[in-house]
Amino acid sequence: MNAISWxxxxxxxxxxxxLPRERVYVDCADYQSVVAxxxxxxxxxxxxxxxxxxxxxxxxxxxxxxTSRDAFLRALDVACDEIARARPxxxxxxxxxxxxxxxxxxxxxxxxxxxxxxxxARRIQEEDEQANRSMGRLGAALIPERATVLTHCNAGALATxxxxxxLGVLRAAREQGKDVRVIATETRPLLQGARLTAWExxxxxxxxxxxxxxxxxxxxxxxxxxxxxxGADRIAANGDVAxxxxxxxxxxxxxxxxxxxxxxxxxxxIDLATPSGDAIAIEERPPEEVTHIAGVPIAPDxxxxxxxxxxxxxxxxxxxxxxxxxxxxxxxxxGLGRLPRSASAASVR
Amino acid sequence: MNAISWxxxxxxxxxxxxLPRERVYVDCADYQSVVAxxxxxxxxxxxxxxxxxxxxxxxxxxxxxxTSRDAFLRALDVACDEIARARPxxxxxxxxxxxxxxxxxxxxxxxxxxxxxxxxARRIQEEDEQANRSMGRLGAALIPERATVLTHCNAGALATxxxxxxLGVLRAAREQGKDVRVIATETRPLLQGARLTAWExxxxxxxxxxxxxxxxxxxxxxxxxxxxxxGADRIAANGDVAxxxxxxxxxxxxxxxxxxxxxxxxxxxIDLATPSGDAIAIEERPPEEVTHIAGVPIAPDxxxxxxxxxxxxxxxxxxxxxxxxxxxxxxxxxGLGRLPRSASAASVR
Numbered sequence: 001m002n003a004i005s006w007x008x009x010x011x012x013x014x015x016x017x018x019l020p021r022e023r024v025y026v027d028c029a030d031y032q033s034v035v036a037x038x039x040x041x042x043x044x045x046x047x048x049x050x051x052x053x054x055x056x057x058x059x060x061x062x063x064x065x066x067t068s069r070d071a072f073l074r075a076l077d078v079a080c081d082e083i084a085r086a087r088p089x090x091x092x093x094x095x096x097x098x099x100x101x102x103x104x105x106x107x108x109x110x111x112x113x114x115x116x117x118x119x120x121a122r123r124i125q126e127e128d129e130q131a132n133r134s135m136g137r138l139g140a141a142l143i144p145e146r147a148t149v150l151t152h153c154n155a156g157a158l159a160t161x162x163x164x165x166x167l168g169v170l171r172a173a174r175e176q177g178k179d180v181r182v183i184a185t186e187t188r189p190l191l192q193g194a195r196l197t198a199w200e201x202x203x204x205x206x207x208x209x210x211x212x213x214x215x216x217x218x219x220x221x222x223x224x225x226x227x228x229x230x231g232a233d234r235i236a237a238n239g240d241v242a243x244x245x246x247x248x249x250x251x252x253x254x255x256x257x258x259x260x261x262x263x264x265x266x267x268x269x270i271d272l273a274t275p276s277g278d279a280i281a282i283e284e285r286p287p288e289e290v291t292h293i294a295g296v297p298i299a300p301d302x303x304x305x306x307x308x309x310x311x312x313x314x315x316x317x318x319x320x321x322x323x324x325x326x327x328x329x330x331x332x333x334x335g336l337g338r339l340p341r342s343a344s345a346a347s348v349r
Numbered sequence: 350m351n352a353i354s355w356x357x358x359x360x361x362x363x364x365x366x367x368l369p370r371e372r373v374y375v376d377c378a379d380y381q382s383v384v385a386x387x388x389x390x391x392x393x394x395x396x397x398x399x400x401x402x403x404x405x406x407x408x409x410x411x412x413x414x415x416t417s418r419d420a421f422l423r424a425l426d427v428a429c430d431e432i433a434r435a436r437p438x439x440x441x442x443x444x445x446x447x448x449x450x451x452x453x454x455x456x457x458x459x460x461x462x463x464x465x466x467x468x469x470a471r472r473i474q475e476e477d478e479q480a481n482r483s484m485g486r487l488g489a490a491l492i493p494e495r496a497t498v499l500t501h502c503n504a505g506a507l508a509t510x511x512x513x514x515x516l517g518v519l520r521a522a523r524e525q526g527k528d529v530r531v532i533a534t535e536t537r538p539l540l541q542g543a544r545l546t547a548w549e550x551x552x553x554x555x556x557x558x559x560x561x562x563x564x565x566x567x568x569x570x571x572x573x574x575x576x577x578x579x580g581a582d583r584i585a586a587n588g589d590v591a592x593x594x595x596x597x598x599x600x601x602x603x604x605x606x607x608x609x610x611x612x613x614x615x616x617x618x619i620d621l622a623t624p625s626g627d628a629i630a631i632e633e634r635p636p637e638e639v640t641h642i643a644g645v646p647i648a649p650d651x652x653x654x655x656x657x658x659x660x661x662x663x664x665x666x667x668x669x670x671x672x673x674x675x676x677x678x679x680x681x682x683x684g685l686g687r688l689p690r691s692a693s694a695a696s697v698r
Contacts, residue, residue, distance in 0.1 A: 020649045183655075186639070186648070188537060188561040194640075194648040202649055209653045212537040212639055213563040214595025218660040221597060246563025248570060249602060256601050290535070290561055291543075296643040298535070299543040300369045300551055304558045306532075311567040 003158050004043065004051050004125065006118070009062060011055045015042045016158060016192075020199035031060040031079050038086040038093070041190065045159020046233040046269055047128050050092030054121035056083045057100040061117040072110050076117075077101065088281045089242055089310045090233040091271040096124050128161035131266040131324035135165060136172030139229070139264050139322035143173040147226040148181045150216065150254075153244035154196035155231025155264065165231040165264040167200065169322060174206070181207045183225065185216055187244060189289040189307065216250050220257045228254045232265035232321075239315030239332025240277030245308055251317035260319040267323050270336055277312035285309045352507050353392065353400050353474065355467070358411060360404045364391045365507055365541075369548035380409040380428050387435040387442070390539065394508020395582040395618055396477050399441030403470035405432045406449040410466040421459050425466075426450065437630045438591055438659045439582040440620040445473050477510035480615040480673035484514060485521030488578070488613050488671035492522040496575040497530045499565065499603075502593035503545035504580025504613065514580040514613040516549065518671060523555070530556045532574060534565055536593060538638040538656065565599050569606045577603045581614035581670075588664030588681025589626030594657055600666035609668040616672050619685055626661035634658045 003014040011028040017040065018024045026042050028034045034056035037043050043052045060079035066072040080101045084094040103120040107113040143149065149170055153159075156167035163171060174180050182201055187193035194210055201208040211219065219225055228250055234242040241247070241263050254261040274280060287305035291297060299305075321328045321336070328335035352363040360377040366389065367373045375391050377383045383405035386392050392401045409428035415421040429450045433443040452469040456462040492498065498519060502508075505516035512520060522529050531550055536542035543559055550557040560568065568574055577599055583591040590596070590612050603610040623629055636654035640646060648654075670677045670685070677684035 021646070185563075186537070188535070188563055191647050194652075198652045199649045202652060207653075209655055210639060210648055211655050212594070213561070214534075214537055214598060215655060215657065215660075217598030217601060218594060218657055219655065221660075245561070245567060249563060249566030249598060252566060252602055252605050253598060256605070290559060293642045294645040294647060296645055297370070298540050298643060299559055300548045303543075303547045303551065304556075306558055306560050306564060306568070308564060308567055311564075311570070 004048060004161065006055060006122065011052065011059060013037055013043045013052065014158070016044055016196060017042050019195050028059065030063055031056040031083055034059060035083055035086045044192070045154060046090035046092040046231065047160040047165065047266060048158070049087060049090055050096035050268060051121070051125045051128055051161050053083050053086070053093045054096040054100045054124045057097055057104070058118040058121045061104065061114045067110060069109055072113060073105060076104060076113070087283060089283045092268050095268050099124065125161045128266060129163055132160055132163040132165060132168040134324035135264055135266065135322055136163060136168035138327055139169035139262065140172040140176050140178070142227065142260070142262055142320060142322070142327065143169065143178055143180060144226050146179045148183060148224060150183045150185070150219065150225045150228045150250065151197060152185045152193065152230050152247055152250055153187045154192040154200065156197055156200045158196050158200055159231060165266065166229040167197070169229050169264050170206070171204070181209070183209050183211055183219060185211055185213045185246065187246065188213055192244070213246050217253045220253045220259055225259050227260040227262060229262045229264055232263050232269050233310055234274065234280055235263070235265060235270045235321065235336065236274040236276045236280065237272045237333060237336060238276045239318060239321065239330065239336060241313045241318060242277060242280045242282070242310045243313065245311050248311040248313045251313045255317050261317055262320050262322060263318055264322040267325060267339055267341055270323070270339065272337065277314060280312060282311070283309045353397060353510065355404060355471065360401065360408060362386055362392045362401065363507070365393055365545060366391055368544050377408065379412055380405040380432055383408060384432055384435045393541070394503060395439035395441040395580065396509040396514065396615060397507070398436060398439055399445035399617060400470070400474045400477055400510050402432050402435070402442045403445040403449045403473045406446055406453070407467040407470045410453065410463045416459060418458055421462060422454060425453060425462070436632060438632045441617050444617050448473065474510045477615060478512055481509055481512040481514060481517040483673035484613055484615065484671055485512060485517035487676055488518035488611065489521040489525050489527070491576065491609070491611055491669060491671070491676065492518065492527055492529060493575050495528045497532060497573060499532045499534070499568065499574045499577045499599065500546060501534045501542065501579050501596055501599055502536045503541040503549065505546055505549045507545050507549055508580060514615065515578040516546070518578050518613050519555070520553070530558070532558050532560055532568060534560055534562045534595065536595065537562055541593070562595050566602045569602045569608055574608050576609040576611060578611045578613055581612050581618050582659055583623065583629055584612070584614060584619045584670065584685070585623040585625045585629065586621045586682060586685060587625045588667060588670065588679065588685060590662045590667060591626060591629045591631070591659045592662065594660050597660040597662045600662045604666050610666055611669050611671060612667055613671040616674060616688055616690055619672070619688065621686065626663060629661060631660070632658045
């Protein structure tokens with residue numbers, strides 16, 4: 001799965017709005033195209049938009065005309081701000097952009113800045129995939145030998161630099177010889193579960209069953225689910241998790257039915273500067289995502305719509321948070337604060 | 350809203366699969382067409398399929414060729430069995446068919462049977478609308494003066510002989526001068542909330558906001574909902590409720606957030622012969638309803654699917670059950686047993 005690649009000074013993105021029907025790539029030659037691709041969710045998933053954002057800074061550096069170091073960096077900062085604002089909820093985007101920006105500011109001339117921005121973006125991509133593999137190994141210990149696991153949205157290879165967070169845990173469990181079946185919620189409005197998770201897992205040979213979001217409670221109440229594993233877009237210092245709309249609902253249902261609820265995300269998703277979920281901005285997306293499916297209208301014209309893209313799952317519903325540096329259990333405030341941050345990551349905080 | 354009408358010896362049904370884009374009617378000249386329309390959900394909603402099933406018995410009586418009373422009734426019984434089996438979960442269908450069948454068996458000749466079957470079907474239709482208006486008046490007392498009410502699926506005029514059960518309560522509250530806003534879940538897979546409830550309420554001038562099913566938890570957790578009102582397909586003797594898939598999820602979320610959860614249904618929906626929700630058969634519908642929306646595929650070809658059409662909400666999540674004979678609060682076992690049954694209804698039990 002090569003959803004994000006750098007080739008010939010362009011960023012090539014697998015267009016996730018067209019999957020699974022068509023495998024189409026978007027070639028971005030400037031940072032504005034990457035911002036548009038992030039906004040339109042052609043690339044989505046917190047770690048993946050972090051990687052794309054980092055490459056967008058490299059593209060901006062490639063294109064800027066200023067020749068003096070200071071003027072160049074001022075222009076680069078403007079581009080960085082625009083890239084970081086493409087979507088508000090996932091912290092990985094601003095984290096990755098800030099990391100490349102800081103690295104650029106340490107260089108002494110324009111050529112070095114350009115080379116450094118690209119190198120840092122590549123490093124973020126490589127580290128993300130490595131983090132997912134570590135997270136998978138550690139998180140797999142939570143999965144029973146024979147397990148049916150419910151997941152929501154797509155926290156897979158497509159949402160990351162590769163392997164996946166929540167789906168990485170399932171991949172690692174299977175690589176350890178466990179018998180893992182998956183129930184994937186379709187994840188309205190944009191159907192990432194039906195279009196991406198079901199597709200990605202079937203390509204990998206998983207036994208996957210698709211349900212509508214409204215069926216999650218039913219299968220949980222019938223004892224058909226051994227645990228829930230989802231990704232995250234931002235984790236507050238107290239362990240509250242912002243993730244795809246519907247995650248909170250599943251977490252409450254899991255607790256009500258005594259089913260463990262796990263969150264898998266790299267340390268870059270943890271935002272210690274955000275004390276709790278109340279402080280996380282929830283992106284409201286266009287009404288057409290709700291009133292139309294694949295371009296087909298499904299509701300009366302002009303009906304009022306709410307379309308929050310994320311919700312907040314309070315930490316009391318979360319059994320454990322899996323990162324590349326270990327599995328954290330409640331109380332999260334202490335545990336998350338103790339996790340090592342990567343050298344580059346620490347430097348931006 | 351004339352969703353079910355009898356005209357010129359045919360049953361005319363508003364095709365609810367085509368709403369809100371097209372207002373198309375299906376004319377049924379024989380009972381088999383009604384069975385097909387019920388199976389294909391061209392008519393849906395527990396009280397509405399009860400009314401349609403009753404008219405289907407009248408159509409069968411019209412068409413049967415036997416001239417001896419006994420042979421005629423034996424053939425009619427075969428048709429009744431087939432009609433009652435069109436869908437398994439809503440008890441109103443078998444209740445209405447049985448009521449017409451019993452009335453037919455009390456007649457002395459074929460002409461009287463034919464006349465009686467049609468008269469009984471008409472009576473069921475009239476009583477259902479009257480029941481909804483009584484239910485609305487009684488249930489409206491539960492709605493605050495200024496209220497945002499969450500509802501799921503369509504328990505409106507379209508789901509009944511008119512006025513609606515859950516939506517009847519909201520209509521009555523508004524007629525009493527209350528300021529009622531509605532949040533309607535889209536209700537995947539068949540989108541009755543987006544297609545029917547949003548349409549029906551807007552036609553009536555209600556302030557209605559559409560959300561995906563996955564957003565119900567979010568709006569409940571934010572304090573945006575004052576109460577939930579839904580319909581029912583079958584209510585067991587202990588108060589457990591079978592209703593559209595996703596109802597259980599909303600009930601758990603409502604309780605978790607301290608929001609009252611009300612069920613509105615006529616006494617014909619209460620099945621005292623079913624002790625609890627465990628004994629209610631849950632219809633599993635075709636996978637295409639999940640993998641396709643409006644004919645457009647949204648999932649990988651051949652993916653495994655679950656498609657239960659209903660779920661069971663245990664009575665402990667239900668704040669009150671509203672019927673045409675009063676509002677019943679826990680403990681339900683005693684309260685539901687005390688409700689008067691209509692003379693005709695009582696005679697079939």
